[in-house]
Amino acid sequence: MRTEILKLRTTRTPVMLLAAAQLVILAGVSGLFVSGDADLADPFTARRAVAHAGLVSIFSLILGILAVAGEYRHKTITDTYLSTPRRGRVVAAKLGVYAVVGVLFGVISSVTAVAATAIWLTVKDGSLDLASTGVWSTLAGCVAWNACFAAVGVGIGALIRNVIAAVAVALAWLALIEGIVGQLVGDLGRWLPFRSGQALEGVPFPGVDLLPQWGAAFVLATYAAIFALVAVSTTVRRDVS
């Protein structure tokens, strides 16, 4: 655990991903208000704006992927397994640390999203009421989404082990495949990972059928657990050469 934290602190990638995520949030929140789609009378507008903190869970996912596949890429995995030959422990430590990192990522992103939303609402002569509009529940969903996706990322990284392939598969799934699968399976589409993440924010999206917030939390946690199990079981046996 300690080592995983040290590994994170001694490279620049996590900070760069975090910075990129904040830029995306600023742009996304601004976009919502600039485009004029924002109906200030709608109580969901503020929640929809801060929900951008959840969308950047894609960056948490990539961070998780890099945690394992990055070690194969730079061949530091050999050293890691020499130090901890019980590989299940290595993966378990990574899952734990990255879930927490996902939480931190989500919290920082939430702060950015809330700040950006508050500024825009003030500009538009409104104000952000943290207490009454369910903003907190949306933010909690965003944080949970980041945490689950970071853990899922560790699983994907352990399975695919090639950084570029793993990131490509993950992004292709989110951008393309989940949409297609969603159409094929109809109602069951609510249970897919990205859709569950959206549901976790507790904000209705027009034309998208979502699970209730708690259901989504459970589904995403289950995805994380499945990926964790697959990650541990595939990692233990494979040759490292």
Place this chain on the structure above:
Amino acid sequence: MTDISVRGLTKRFGPVTAVDDLTFDVPAGRITGFLGPNGAGKTTTLRMALGLITPSAGTALIGGRRYAELPHPRRSVGALLEATGFHPGRSGRDHLRILASTADVDSGRVEAVLELVELTSAADRRVGGYSLGMRQRLGLAAALLGDPRVLVLDEPANGLDPAGMAWLRRLLRDLAAEGRTVLVSSHVLSEVAQTVDQVVIINNGVLRYAGTLDGLGSDSLEAAFLELTSR
């Protein structure tokens, strides 16, 4: 008990038999050279001994245990492998600090081994900017970090300058003189002839010779090696 014992060790990668029923011993207090042409199966054998590759058959034990069963693997066995990597964005010192943390080794050892491999002045530079020889030295520093009783080194002389070679030779002799077990693979036969006490020679994954240099009975190690590995 810090000997390495290899018994019937076999590894098949699909149709390729990389290591074929290999049996030999590596005693403590001596330097054992591990020789063989390219693709003979040296790296595969060493990786199996270190628990990184699962054997198809047979065992490789260190002090009577499999690597994964050692209570403090890094403090028992120091390893340098050819494909070991470093995160290019990390400094040499950070790399060793991370290892020290995983290996349960006192962080004071980091400075000690940096000094030993003469890398102190470059320790804060990013590893991405290191030369081949500097990386090799960093790898050796990592192997020595836990002050292990057993050393497994895959082509440690690779990329070292003449002074580095001489330094490595002295280092290995000192380590063996302290009663440690040293297993080292190499292609530099003239260097091996000067350094090691005994050799294990393999070809196509099969054992061709295990014993002292004198026992080879040839004029030179090179002549004996070529003879044994020409089939």
